[in-house]
Amino acid sequence: MRLALTSVLLCGLLLAGCSLYRPTRVSLPVEPPGRYVEDSGAVAAAPVLDRWWQIFHDPQLDRLMERLFTGNLQLEQAFARLEQARAATRIAGGARWPSLGLGGQGSREKVPGFVQNAVVYNYRFSAQSSFEFDFWSKQKDRQRSAMQLAAASRSELQTLYLSLSAQLADLYYFVAEQRAQLRLAEETVASCRETLKLVERRYRQGLVPAAELYQARQSLAAAEAGRSTFARNLATAEHGIAVLLGDYPGRGVSGNLAELPAFREQFPTGLPADLLQRRPDIAARFHQLRSADAELAAAIADRLPTLNLAANYGFLQTDFGIGVITGNFWQLLIQPALPLLDGGRRRAEVARNRAVVRERLAGYRQAVLDAYREVEDALADNHSDEQRIERLAAMVDATAANLRLARKNYLYGIDDYLQVLSAQRNALQARSELLAARRQLISDRISLARALGGTWMDREISRRFAASGENDNHE
Template identity: 35%
Template sequence: MADRVSSRHDADSVSGRPHARRFPRRTARALLAAAAVLAVSACAVGPDYQRPVQDVGVAYAHAPEGRWIPADTPPQALPADWWALFGDPVLNDLMDRMPRGNLDLAQAEAQFREARAALDSARAGLFPSLGVSGSVNRAGQGVSDAGNPATTYSLSATASWEVDLWGRVRRDVEAARAGEQASAADLDAMRLSLRSTLAQAYFGVRASQLQDALLARTLDEYARALEMTRNRLAAGVASPADVAAASAQLDQARAQRIRLGWQREQQIHAIAVLLGQVPASFRLGGGASLPAVPRVPVGVPSALLLRRPDVAGAERRVAQANARIGVAQAAWFPDLTLSAQGGYRAAEFASWIMAPARFWTLGPALAASVFDGGARAAAVASARAAYDAQAAAYRKTVLDALREVEDALVQTQALAEEQAARDRALAAARETLRQVTNQYRAGLVDYLSVVQAQTSALSAEQTALDVRAERLTASTQLIAALGGGYSFN
């Protein structure tokens, strides 16, 4: 629809008319009111969003007895500071420091700000745009001053607004809002993953420090056993083979401690990077023991839809893809734009206050694409395919989340049973070592029996310590699988 233009003419002043027609304010107001009514009453094209259906069951198959909540009661949520369940002050301090220095988290936060800016940009399409321009032009005719060059001064303001008749802008805002929410969920998922990694690395270091202390005590015992065997060799009650066995056992324990040392340093370096620090400047003191394994509230599977940030992010991406279908479908309908312009144009500044210098334009414009070679149909098909892909990704994310929880539940239960068995084996190995050592000192057995008993006892000590650390790691993984205190609203 062509714009209607009304301007002041020099002929008006020549003919003696004092002023041209006044600016048709009533017409403008009526036109804007009608456009507003159309924009409000119009329906947004495209499908309205509904969350994809995915069966999650009513309870976990491996939930411990009495630790899952019936589906008709609110699920017990993990605390936001879930690491406090372990009761370790050093771990709490590391968790407090990590968000301030971690660079992966800083990158995720920047990406979230980018998504928020995209939402603000999409919202801007709901409002009119305003502009101001000014110019000075000098024009003449011919190659000499005889052409009487003239100078024209112009100052104008413009306003335009695309009426969202078909909901394209609203669907665009809807997609941007879902994208921002997905980015926020990604930020929480990154934060949860980093905290889980930090906790597991911390428990690994503490277990390694306890292993180092165990090997240090073992080396002292092996050194005393070697000295005793040498003395017995000098007294003629031991053989050189006994001395060689005691010496080999001591060196093997030393080699284990060396390997354990550099592996522990690598874990400490990983913690330093998680905190955003240079590895050379970070130290983690020893002396602390492993904390007790906490009781983790498991809840019901349906809670994962709200407690897992990756699940929430995947669901928001489905909503984003659904909104983009409406954006693509809106391209089939014409665009209605309201525009207005007004200002002053004269040969002298003083003439701007006179009526003939004023000009204005006002009118709607309706534009539609008649033939595009199938581009719009392809865009709609592409948007629908993208939605199907995101819906499948969401369902797969839910299934993966359920699997991770079930795996963690199986592991935590099995490790608890294994620890009880390992503790019994450790007690038996210690008793065997005590009896064999007494028998060796009495000359009833050779030193090879002592070596075997010592090796068995050390292995039992190390395995029992490893299982304790694995239980802490499994509990951390279970907490992360359950969402780690995250809540999507």
């Protein structure tokens, strides 16, 4: 018996940690390109800026970013999810170790006898331990799966940092554009009022018909309505910034930037081969794939034989009233098991996990392609908006000159008021479109920075863990 027990234990130690599953080989759908198609190549070799918003050289935006990283509640939720994933890793790892517990039992019972009834007291104290030999690395694979999910959770947190920083910067410059648009609308309202006074004076002198007076009033009303639209957009954008910062919606939280920066600096893209290391969403997909792969290995091992070892050691005391029995007791239990019939449940679980691995492998490859597409799209948008700004700037100059000429001709009676109204509308639209295009170029720069990813988020996570006194361990 001892020889058989010793043989079983030795086999368990030798086979423990032996897995029958070979991990899935992860490959890209195609090799990454040597350069971005839409990149001019002038700044491709330059290293990508890490804290990308610093390219705008705006201390006010820098302060808002710091508030975002400390106050945003979406980040708070993501940190809590990361802690849950790390706790799940520790739970899965605990299954690989023996369990040990203390137990006790006390009873008092009345037992009938030949002469008289007896009262029996029982006291039992023991330590129990159990352990499952991990022959096929099942528990190890489950722990590995949990570790990969924890790594995926951290990558998702990095993705959230990147996304929120882009949202804040986009709203920040949208607010600046709306302030500029509002100021332009107020200038237009003032201009329309001056024009209305001129038309009213000429109408009273009998120089123009009533139709021109009504047209001037209509133009003033339209300008005032446009001003209300920009004021509403400004308010809602500032509300959005306040909520991003973890505060109630309010006004003035975005600072006082009233002019859009004339930002024409090229954003360095780096090399395409570096994109996979800079995109945390791709890393999250990869870790999720590895987690599914480990779950598949555990599902395969679950169909194989298992061996459990249980031990119990303690002290027993029984008082029969006429005498007391005391002493130590022990128990060693070996439980081999082999699943035979389970209705195909384990086989189906293996098939399900294989399908999950295939799904996540395809999802990882798709994420890689989407990442490169996002960079190329952002580069194309940047080039297109740069050209559009140049054309709109020329249009602004032309429409302004046309408006001056139309007003002059109207004063001299050469043209009617419709010419002034049309020139005024075209000049306002051109200036408004130029403002929107300049802000769109900044937005496209932000989209490019977001598409290129980064490494700065990891330092922010570590800094937050250090500030809270928690351990930033990479499990």
